Amino acid sequence: MPNPDRSRRSGSRGRRTTSDPARVAAYRTLRAITADDAYANLALAEHTTELSARDAAFATQLVSGTCRGLGLYDAIIASAGGRPLRSLQPAVVDLLRLGAHQLLELRVPSHAAVAATVELARQVLSPRVTGVVNAILRKVAALDADGWATRLRKERTDAEALLARHPQWIIEAYADLLPAAELPAMLAANNEPPVPHLVVRPRLAEVAELGGRPLRWSPFGVEASGNPGDVPAVAQGRAGVQDEGSQLVAWALARVAAPQGPWLDLCAGPGGKAALLAGLARDQGERLLASELQPHRAALVAKALVSYPDSKPMVIAADGTRPAWPANSFSRVLLDAPCTGLGALRRRPEARWRRKPADLDALVPLQHELLASAIAATAPGGVIAYATCSPHRRETSEVVEAAEGIEIIDASAVLPEIPDAARGLYLQLWPHRHGTDAMFLALLRKPAATQ
Incomplete structure (x- = not known):
């Protein structure tokens, strides 16, 4: 110190x-x-x-x-x-x-x-x-x-x-999901700054190049203190900084059985998950389309993907609620939805005082609309990963359970190596249990009979 x-x-x-x-x-x-x-x-x-x-x-x-x-x-x-x-x-x-x-x-x-x-x-x-x-x-x-x-x-x-250095409403949101005995540990974990997690771009860098300690579950990254920019693979764009929870979300989507076809990252900014997905798609002989509403964030996505010239992942600035692509086009779709970010308070400590309960009233309708768009974009038999960096019920399970035209896949069964992560059929990570952001993941399949 x-x-x-x-x-x-x-x-x-x-x-x-x-x-x-x-x-x-x-x-x-x-x-x-x-x-x-x-x-x-x-x-x-x-x-x-x-x-x-x-x-x-x-x-x-x-x-x-x-x-x-x-x-x-x-x-x-x-x-x-x-x-x-x-x-x-x-x-x-x-x-x-x-x-x-x-x-x-x-x-x-x-x-x-x-x-x-x-x-x-x-x-x-x-x-x-x-x-x-x-x-x-x-x-x-x-x-x-x-x-x-x-x-x-x-x-x-x-x-x-x-x-406890948290607004009461955030504590109540955690308490709605966690056993009472775990709540103090969760709050304490939010008050500890995390050690950065690094991630390779698949086949562009090796995990051994990154130094540090391999992550517990993601095979793509390490935990490494110090300045990430000092790591050559990061400086060269062959690796990046990404919490293990986000790495696991992308990996889960790639592990589920799905038909052949292109992949879509519907809300791709600033590009961390898109960079990992692009490599995973390339390994399966597919290509990724990354879409982001804000042009300046789309530029960040393009920068994150620039190390994949041979697979040519495409980046566009587009409104996910007004699709720029035909329906039924993608075999795998990631929707990392805009959310309150209540699961990333370790990394963004200011957000706990900036966010208000009323923010949910604006975000939740958008989440519903984006998920409907993601479902429409998915080919019959294809898979959607709905993820948020928040565990709050209103922007996680309630959004998924209101969706139509999908079947819920047991997400925790797709990543069985992660303990204590099952939230019904969903996957819920926690800082105090897993050392990651509190990522929520639902995996959904569009039935083959859906037209």
Whole structure:
């Protein structure tokens, strides 16, 4: 772990410098996340490119930890300040969040965390806000993490959820599916940043090239700490970064018996599953069509597939609900549907506070529509893989069970080597059980008699 006390002094008189690149980068990243709805990983990459490895690691630690605990820190700041957060400038709130995380979770001495955050406020905002930042953080520092837990339990009905660093509605969605005894382990797993998983492009790279430890079930990847871009096969586009759960979804579709014919990835962006599917299709003498609604994401898919020049996988920008292809055209169809992402909170810690229950009201009708389109695109006897990176019933089993013209295949039987993954006829992975994202998979067959 990098030394969290980044306050710096120089000169014989010990004057504090105003340059603290790690904290400045962390602040600018957090502002992009909270003000502009940026993804944490992309914003971090943008704001840490010029930092040393040490500073980049500390900035990442600050941002990721603050994002995981955002709701908790907001409650603590409001309680310590004796005022609602809306009475403070949003940029000041972000500074206080970073300061609270250092005080309560990192090995930063209280005086250093307060002083460094006050200096950061002076540097990135204005000297006029340093007084309120100093006053509130000193009150935050008056209690340790256990003290704040006790205080919040007296003040708030949602204290337990906040202390677990999850909104209550997400905890309830997990509790709807998991035994009560497993829920704390699931929440704890979401609060641990995952080690990156790498994946080969089949026949373009060998797993041994990637280094690291082979994944438990996917034969295509490894678990490897460090910068994936430093792995030659990744840098050359012959391998990529992909959670094992996503690898297993693609592999399951390829393992089910299906007639000959082309394959379709209906919502292919940003291209990780499409890159694996393209290689698996090529191994079976077939070709893949990858479709993505947003042109900029379609460009990412094309980039992910560029290493397959001989099999010529095609990428198009098209609306999956308004097919650009004839019905009954594909032997295998992957629908990795847009969803809340409640299964990927380890990798996207900010999403837990950004998502709201109302998001389901917009996403679920789209999921129904896309699945109907996927079924229509599938040839008689063909197979559809419906996947989401969310375990929520409304966007998983309820979508599948409302679909018409399909037969449900026992997905857990297709991947029998994975323990404790059966959810009825569906496959459900969990971070605390499997070390993957909480991927949901339903495998569906279009009856041969369907016209």
